[in-house]
Amino acid sequence: MENLGALAVLLAFCLAAYAALGSIVGGWRRKPFLVHSAERAVYAIFFLVTLASAILVQALMAGDYRLAYVAAHSNRTMPLLYKFAAWWGGQEGSLLFWNWLLAGYAVVVVYTNRRKHRGMMPYVTATLMITQCFFLILNAFIVSPFQVLAVGRGITAVADGNGLNPLLQYWAMAIHPPALYLGFVGFTVPFAFAVGSLVTRQPGDAWIHTTRRWSLVAWLFQSCGVLLGAGWAYAVLGWGGYWGWDPVENASLLPWLTATAYLHSVMMQEKKGMMKVWNMVLIAATFLLCIFGTFMTRSGLVSSVHSFAQSPIGRWFAGFLILSTAAAIYLILDRLDYLKTEARLESVLSRESSFMFNNLILLASCFAVLWGTLFPVISEAVTGEKISVGPPFFNRINIPIGLFLLLLTGVGPLFAWRRTSLDSLRRNFLWPALGAVVLAAGLLAAGVRHPYALMSFGLCLFVAWTIAAEFYKGSRAISARTGRNLIMAAVELTHRNTRRYGGYLVHMGVVFMFIGFTGAAFNKDTTVEVKVGDAIKLGRYELKVQAVNEGENENYSWHNARVEVFKGGAARGALAPERRLYKASRQGTSEVAIRRGIQEDLYLNFAGMSDDNQRAVIQAYVFPLVTWIWIGFVVLVFGSLICLVPSKVRMQAARPPVVKVTREYATVEK
Amino acid sequence: MKTYGKFAVLIVVIVGALVWLAAGGISETKTYYKTVAELNQMGQAALSKRLRVAGDVEQGSIRRAGTEVRFILCQEKMRLPVVYTGSEPLPDTFRDGAQALADGKMSSDGVFQAARIQAKCASKYEAKPGARPGEIVVPLNKAGT
Numbered sequence: 001m002e003n004l005g006a007l008a009v010l011l012a013f014c015l016a017a018y019a020a021l022g023s024i025v026g027g028w029r030r031k032p033f034l035v036h037s038a039e040r041a042v043y044a045i046f047f048l049v050t051l052a053s054a055i056l057v058q059a060l061m062a063g064d065y066r067l068a069y070v071a072a073h074s075n076r077t078m079p080l081l082y083k084f085a086a087w088w089g090g091q092e093g094s095l096l097f098w099n100w101l102l103a104g105y106a107v108v109v110v111y112t113n114r115r116k117h118r119g120m121m122p123y124v125t126a127t128l129m130i131t132q133c134f135f136l137i138l139n140a141f142i143v144s145p146f147q148v149l150a151v152g153r154g155i156t157a158v159a160d161g162n163g164l165n166p167l168l169q170y171w172a173m174a175i176h177p178p179a180l181y182l183g184f185v186g187f188t189v190p191f192a193f194a195v196g197s198l199v200t201r202q203p204g205d206a207w208i209h210t211t212r213r214w215s216l217v218a219w220l221f222q223s224c225g226v227l228l229g230a231g232w233a234y235a236v237l238g239w240g241g242y243w244g245w246d247p248v249e250n251a252s253l254l255p256w257l258t259a260t261a262y263l264h265s266v267m268m269q270e271k272k273g274m275m276k277v278w279n280m281v282l283i284a285a286t287f288l289l290c291i292f293g294t295f296m297t298r299s300g301l302v303s304s305v306h307s308f309a310q311s312p313i314g315r316w317f318a319g320f321l322i323l324s325t326a327a328a329i330y331l332i333l334d335r336l337d338y339l340k341t342e343a344r345l346e347s348v349l350s351r352e353s354s355f356m357f358n359n360l361i362l363l364a365s366c367f368a369v370l371w372g373t374l375f376p377v378i379s380e381a382v383t384g385e386k387i388s389v390g391p392p393f394f395n396r397i398n399i400p401i402g403l404f405l406l407l408l409t410g411v412g413p414l415f416a417w418r419r420t421s422l423d424s425l426r427r428n429f430l431w432p433a434l435g436a437v438v439l440a441a442g443l444l445a446a447g448v449r450h451p452y453a454l455m456s457f458g459l460c461l462f463v464a465w466t467i468a469a470e471f472y473k474g475s476r477a478i479s480a481r482t483g484r485n486l487i488m489a490a491v492e493l494t495h496r497n498t499r500r501y502g503g504y505l506v507h508m509g510v511v512f513m514f515i516g517f518t519g520a521a522f523n524k525d526t527t528v529e530v531k532v533g534d535a536i537k538l539g540r541y542e543l544k545v546q547a548v549n550e551g552e553n554e555n556y557s558w559h560n561a562r563v564e565v566f567k568g569g570a571a572r573g574a575l576a577p578e579r580r581l582y583k584a585s586r587q588g589t590s591e592v593a594i595r596r597g598i599q600e601d602l603y604l605n606f607a608g609m610s611d612d613n614q615r616a617v618i619q620a621y622v623f624p625l626v627t628w629i630w631i632g633f634v635v636l637v638f639g640s641l642i643c644l645v646p647s648k649v650r651m652q653a654a655r656p657p658v659v660k661v662t663r664e665y666a667t668v669e670k
Numbered sequence: 671m672k673t674y675g676k677f678a679v680l681i682v683v684i685v686g687a688l689v690w691l692a693a694g695g696i697s698e699t700k701t702y703y704k705t706v707a708e709l710n711q712m713g714q715a716a717l718s719k720r721l722r723v724a725g726d727v728e729q730g731s732i733r734r735a736g737t738e739v740r741f742i743l744c745q746e747k748m749r750l751p752v753v754y755t756g757s758e759p760l761p762d763t764f765r766d767g768a769q770a771l772a773d774g775k776m777s778s779d780g781v782f783q784a785a786r787i788q789a790k791c792a793s794k795y796e797a798k799p800g801a802r803p804g805e806i807v808v809p810l811n812k813a814g815t
Contacts, residue, residue, distance in 0.1 A: 345673060345674070345677065346673060347673060348673065348676050348677065348680065353677070356677075357680075357684075360681065360684065360685075361684070364684075364685065364688050368688065368692055371692070375696070375700075376703065385702060385703075386702070386703035387700045387701065387702055387703070388700070388701045388703065388722060389695065389696050389699045389700055389701070390699040390701060390773075391699075392695060392698060392699045393692070393695035393696055393698070393699045394695075396691050396692075396694065396695040396698075397688060397691045397692050397695055400687070400688075400691065401688070404684075527737045528737075529737070588765075607760070608734070608760075610734055610735075617734075617737065
């Protein structure tokens with residue numbers, strides 16, 4: 001079977017090369033049959049990659065330990081879900097998963113556009129297939145998932161596999177990589193359309209209209225991926241945080257930042273015909289950062305707590321990145337004429353300018369994160385000394401950026417296009433701003449001294465207020481006209497312009513997340529060695545250790561502590577943090593116990609037994625407001641889904657569409 | 671052009687502020703990567719810098735005492751005693767024989783004060799007896815995301 005799988009990957013690679021060449025030649029020489037046959041190759045590739053994936057998954061499920069990949073990432077005692085998840089648990093499999101997703105996306109693109117955009121489609125297909133080709137090269141020739149274990153001349157099987165890394169045996173971890181990859185791979189499609197539009201010198205915004213939903217869906221998946229990763233780190237890694245500015249985390253954040261900038265700045269192009277070059281740059285940057293992110297997690301370029309081995313694919317990735325960057329730069333520079341802006345910035349207080357600052361600041365954040373992540377590589381190249389920067393660097397620069405973005409989230413959508421009058425400023429912002437100041441002053445009086453926290457809470461109230469006011473104003477108008485109650489009117493309002501009100505909901509989700517992030521300013525923690533009967537004091541909590549147990553099952557052995565929780569003297573149930581040692585991989589993991597609440601989480605980690613094996617080392621943390629991050633995440637997903645629902649009322653574009661760009665001067669006859 | 675002037679000023683102010691923050695952040699948190707051998711050669715110069723040292727955890731050298739963990743990092747023949755007093759729990763991959771990265775400062779008594787430890791576990795399958803090098807192709811223990 002593994003031979004069939006390897007053959008399928010090889011054939012898929014040949015077909016991808018053919019599809020790329022065929023569509024380029026077919027588009028260029030206007031040979032519809034070539035274009036069609038290339039499109040059929042796309043379907044065939046999907047079939048072949050699916051077959052290869054099915055063979056690998058089958059081997060994982062059935063435990064075919066002759067395969068190196070299966071032996072390394074699965075074992076007999078693993079639950080079925082994780083045997084399946086082992087598909088993307090290691091390098092070879094996750095690249096195959098990448099291929100499968102890309103092939104799937106390509107099929108959807110080719111099928112839905114079979115009668116649309118015929119001029120541009122060959123180049124769209126070609127871009128997708130060149131990317132596919134690259135990833136198939138990796139799977140077919142460099143890191144094959146179908147390699148068998150061999151000793152001497154014979155193929156051998158090991159008795160049992162190593163098992164999926166125990167840290168990955170957690171529900172969010174089973175869906176975090178697919179979500180992230182759906183996002184990463186998804187941005188290939190808008191990029192492909194951008195390339196198609198550039199190559200065929202499309203004057204209008206066809207590529208943006210076509211890919212608006214794509215970008216949004218890809219962005220949504222990426223957001224899910226990043227946040228599930230954060231949720232996993234919080235609940236599994238046991239270092240008591242959700243974000244550590246680790247290179248791998250940063251790799252997933254980078255394209256998300258440019259994608260967020262892109263989602264905002266395309267509105268400028270749709271509404272005003274501005275920022276055309278910029279949008280091309282952003283989508284290209286997003287695509288390249290997605291590839292770069294995969295590269296960084298896969299190559300060991302920067303050492304990371306995720307500890308990836310050095311692998312031979314780094315050079316290939318670097319090559320592909322350089323080539324695609326060069327191609328994107330060339331295309332954009334060569335087609336600058338077709339990307340002329342149709343309007344100018346008129347005022348600092350305008351929607352345009354708020355979008356511009358939003359973009360500037362997101363890009364600055366992206367650049368800072370990239371710089372910080374690559375600092376060891378850069379400093380080694382420049383000074384010969386490898387120097388890294390730590391989380392304080394990232395926090396120091398990203399906290400002010402985040403607060404500024406939060407401010408823009410509140411004011412941007414309420415600024416008018418072109419220019420905003422003082423009167424409208426006063427009308428929209430007077431009360432929310434006053435409310436924010438009162439809240440900040442109140443918190444200051446209550447003893448909160450952290451300046452960023454005060455600003456953040458004030459801004460959160462400000463933004464939430466402006467959003468609520470928007471919903472209220474709109475719903476009241478509808479309710480007055482139709483006699484419906486306010487809630488029904490709000491639903492109607494949202495349905496009439498899903499993009500706008502869905503966007504507000506996303507912003508609301510962001511506000512909730514900021515509330516959660518700000519809670520980190522008030523974290524408390526303590527580490528103590530305890531034996532049965534001891535009590536730990538932390539803030540208003542008193543934790544009494546009731547029992548320390550140990551035991552084992554077929555998958556792992558464990559130690560745990562039963563801890564009774566008292567808050568302000570009242571009993572609040574018990575928690576049981578646990579420490580496991582997985583047998584197959586001889587790796588330990590912490591099963592933290594978390595008592596979640598709207599106000600704060602109590603987080604207990606069983607760090608291990610003391611040296612004499614008599615006392616348990618317990619780490620206790622109080623994380624205020626963390627739950628708001630996950631609430632915000634749910635609201636954000638809900639808002640993005642609303643944005644995807646078509647509006648009931650078609651919005652008219654307020655500007656005449658560009659039909660053609662000429663290089664000659666037009667003479668107007670009188 | 672007056673509007674553009676305003677934009678230019680705003681942009682310069684924002685970017686300037688960020689660059690200033692970034693520069694401060696870098697000089698405050700920069701950490702030098704050193705090998706155990708390089709560290710031993712640095713002498714007094716090592717005392718003032720934040721350092722990150724890589725090496726293998728010597729077999730049987732891990733001693734826990736209270737919240738303090740002592741161990742020895744070795745690289746070929748060079749050994750470096752390390753004491754970890756950080757508040758974060760040690761990574762699960764940290765154990766005898768693992769490759770570890772210790773972040774922290776050198777103290778004058780020759781013990782490395784680590785504030786953070788990262789670890790990679792060594793492969794489970796070493797070359798099996800009877801096999802020529804390169805014949806066993808088992809990629810192991812890569813945490814994948």
